[in-house]
Amino acid sequence: MSETETAGAWLSREDLDSARDRLPILYVSAVPVRVDDRGSVTHLGLLLRANDDGAIGHEVVGGRVLYHEKIRDALARHVENDLGPVALPRLPLAPQPFTIAEFFPTPGVTPFHDPRQHAVSLAYVVPVMGDCRPQQDALDLSWVTPAEAAQIAASGEMTPGHGVLVRQALAHIGFAI
Amino acid sequence: MSETETAGAWLSREDLDSARDRLPILYVSAVPVRVDDRGSVTHLGLLLRANDDGAIGHEVVGGRVLYHEKIRDALARHVENDLGPVALPRLPLAPQPFTIAEFFPTPGVTPFHDPRQHAVSLAYVVPVMGDCRPQQDALDLSWVTPAEAAQIAASGEMTPGHGVLVRQALAHIGFAI
């Protein structure tokens, strides 16, 4: 998950690090998709990103929810941060996410692991209609079919937890996984 | 719910009547909405329709699912039947409906009642982006705010069951009802 949002946030990096040792941090995750004119998902967007420790992995869009920021606005901001200003996302109508991903600093507590923190992410599938380009710290953005996404997600080429989320998203939208 | 779809269907009116006495009939319901560029619902669309017995009431979009028709295609067809060919609906990404409305021929079994049949309707909220016009047997189409929709739905001005569905849809998309 990108840390680039901290620039405009209300916490210094130090304060955020301190909070991360003591509070679950609220995140949103958005699995970006392309849909046909019947609303069927044709492609999923996967970002390629280098983590702090140099490991490279595919990821979905997401990041922290800021103080006094609505879920909807956090989703819009992270889509813009990760896919650019003309991605034209169709933000979810309803607050109900398809799942809650609980990232624990300790591996094995849940299928989601984040060594930096205890992050709880509200996960949505978000169609994007516009032009998408990888931003900032992302090395690449690839659009793959649901079948390819399922395979990549199972292959270990994704940042821990993100592969699980992609496959849960595919199950939610009706694909055989 | 509109019966106009029976024209292109696989059942004669007689056969359908006979099936209706002996099987639950699968329906889809679509609460048509207008959204702003953040995905927030600004208006709901209510059709004004005269029923077989002459009663006039507001309704949401919907109707039967045909043999060998996908849910997604049934939604698209009913939106077109009720709102016209350029309504440009954003069909749901996932098959999970926000609720299942069980219309019983006997009043009081559930909050939904349909004297003609036992209909089980998969209910979705469907944004429409294009030009909408009431079609065929609809007398009018009005766009009202969520607050107005909540009030109309509670007032008894809607076809039985449709008001309940509108208020459940509003609750689902996060409004106070």
Add this chain to the structure above:
Amino acid sequence: MSETETAGAWLSREDLDSARDRLPILYVSAVPVRVDDRGSVTHLGLLLRANDDGAIGHEVVGGRVLYHEKIRDALARHVENDLGPVALPRLPLAPQPFTIAEFFPTPGVTPFHDPRQHAVSLAYVVPVMGDCRPQQDALDLSWVTPAEAAQIAASGEMTPGHGVLVRQALAHIGFAI
């Protein structure tokens, strides 16, 4: 899916066959699970059943919804039919299913296929607290861990579509699949 329920139904076998050629048939599916005292799923129940054409496969619980029968009552009836009268199911609180499985008579339209009919199944995860025994036409009932269920579901040992449903259920309840 079991046909044993037709005994007490409102349609003769002939009439049902005729309806099956012309209408989508409403089904419910229940993935039976054992839960610990924290509500975490520890085991899934898989029925072993011989189909009409002699093929043997694992299945989840389910079957038709009858005329004038509530979803909730159809779930209770099928759990009793398949797992016995003291299975003590915890029926779902809310009508929202975790998915809708669209079984088509034509293979490949959706991940679900049923050569006999177009069946649309509302799918729920249903914990059972009591003693379960395979009934009637079921050869066996086995309780397997989520990891084992995921593997069996992917192996082709399940009746077509049922494996997809099991893996979608596992994704819904938060497992990595």
Add this chain to the structure above:
Amino acid sequence: MSETETAGAWLSREDLDSARDRLPILYVSAVPVRVDDRGSVTHLGLLLRANDDGAIGHEVVGGRVLYHEKIRDALARHVENDLGPVALPRLPLAPQPFTIAEFFPTPGVTPFHDPRQHAVSLAYVVPVMGDCRPQQDALDLSWVTPAEAAQIAASGEMTPGHGVLVRQALAHIGFAI
């Protein structure tokens, strides 16, 4: 929402106050219900509680999620804190909440308002099977029918936001509201 959980938490009251000024705080809400043997909700449990400023209002169960605490465990802890150790809750099978309630310190941003903080609450309906008693700072616990709950929730007798949540929960479980 109860603050009693801070006793066993990882933050001093001071640190928590400081975090509350700068981060959204993760909460869980549980609408406690009684169900019949078919899983139908017969009653909702409402706590009567005095707020910090002396105002008395009905509330549902809930509170903060602690660092390194699973959603499931936070729900169990708050049910025990609010309803006692033998409430015997049936915790949700799946992480998907029926809604996300975004409590803002500024009134009017969402239908949820909490003057103390920006709290984001994952909301679930939780059946309790055992003996329930109001604990600690709760003055009373009353069990009311869904119709009574809908009325109380609309009357202004509930702590701000809690009435909205109760009515959204009723809509989710299929009641006319």
